[in-house]
Amino acid sequence: MKTNYFFKIAALLLVVSTLSCSSRSSNIGVEGLTIEVSDNVIYDQSTVEFKVVNGGGDDVTDNATIFVDGVDIEGDSYLFTGIGARTITAETTLDQADPVIVEVIEPSYTTKMLIEDYTGAWCAWCPVVTKGIIDAHAVPVKGDHVIAVAIHNGDSMEFSLESQMRSQFDVTEFPTATLNRTPTFWIKNNVTLNMDIPQALAFLDPVQPVGLAINSSVNGDNVTADVKVGFDLNQEDLKLVVFLLENGHVEEQLDNTSYFGGPGLVPDFVHNEILRKSFTDVFGDVIPEQEQRAGNVYEVSLSVNEPGVNTTDWDIVAFVVDQAGEVVNVQKAKVGTDQDFD
Structure with missing residues (x-):
């Protein structure tokens, strides 16, 4: 009797074991698809x-x-x-x-592009690029989306980190203008002395998934810029650059063209978009990875001290660069104003 009982128990365990194994086998790789x-x-x-x-x-x-x-x-x-x-x-x-x-x-942000003009008051052919920037601004609609920064060398307007920027972007002669910090320089026609406007405006064609907003204030010689970066789509490895620019500075300029009263020395040349200070590293401050998510807005408050700054003649330019250091999108606002996303 006892032997028969053990046989029954063993048989029952075998059946249970078989059914259990069969059940697990049928669920392998299925649950949690x-x-x-x-x-x-x-x-x-x-x-x-x-x-x-x-x-x-x-x-x-x-x-x-x-x-x-x-x-x-x-x-x-x-x-x-x-x-x-x-x-x-x-x-x-x-x-x-x-x-x-x-x-x-649908895209939320207008694409804008950046021209960085490496220039100097001593550079007699540099007004060719100045005229090109004016011509680009004058193009209907698209011209409003062209933003320029003048980076001076060897004059009273020289930017302290100009040589590092020239080295980074392989600028070896004056004038040179970079377009969105890409390796392709802005082309100058040496016969007509005109810049290639369509080449620059072509940078406005891509739809960009990142936009910027700027709100700034002045307190004495201190400028505070509250910058927002908005993301339509997920991004990675982006950095933020923010510049302070001066406009309306009158200083003599050598000019081999006839555009501004030359050829010769133009004593009352008006210099605009002069890079005076950088709120960030000139090559960009890292935007935290967790901030670069679709639908998110990254916010940062930055300050610099600049004697003589005012809300009439000064601008703030903010732009985002990618892992290669090239500009993704850019925004500009007069100091003391609020420029929302557009």
Whole structure:
């Protein structure tokens, strides 16, 4: 009797064990099926890539069907058209993933571009670039989105870190103007003495996912700039640069052109957009990674001391640069004013 009892118990344990193992085997890689997207927030006409992962962390994309708004798609990517929230899910023969939302948005920010003019009052051909900046500003609509900074060498307006900037951007002669801090310099026609305006304005064509706002105040010789950086889409490795500029400074200028009263020495030349101080490192202060998320606004308050600063002749220029040091977007505001995102 006792032997028979043990046989029954052993048989029962074998059945339970078999059923238990069978149940676990059927659930391996099934429970917790998820779908991953390359971006959760995108612009219209953008492609998103998908990856389906099982509960064990295995990539099962090839064995899954992916749905966008309930319609199955071919492959593991999809070109989104139209603004709004889109629902993404996926299923295998054994499980279905919880839905993921991809938000398709319109750009929030106007693209602006930066010209940095390496110049000097002693440089007789530098007024060619000055005239080019004036011409660029004069272009309807687009001209309002061109922002210039004059970085002086060898005169009373010289910027203290000018030589480091020249070295960083491989500026070896005067005049030289950089466009959005890219390796491509602004082209000058040596025959007509005109700058290539379409070349500069072409930098306004890309849609940029980052925008800036500036609010500043003056207290004696102290200038405070409250700068905001807004993000439409997730970004990484961005830095912020903020400059203080002076306008309307009258000082003689050598001029080999006839644009400003030359050729010869022009005693009452009006110098504008002169870089006087930098609120940040001239190559950028790091924006914290956690701040560079879609829909977020990064805020920072910065101050400098500059004798003679006022709300009539001075501007603040703020711009964001990427990992390569190239400008993503730029904003400008007169000191003492509030320039919102645009």
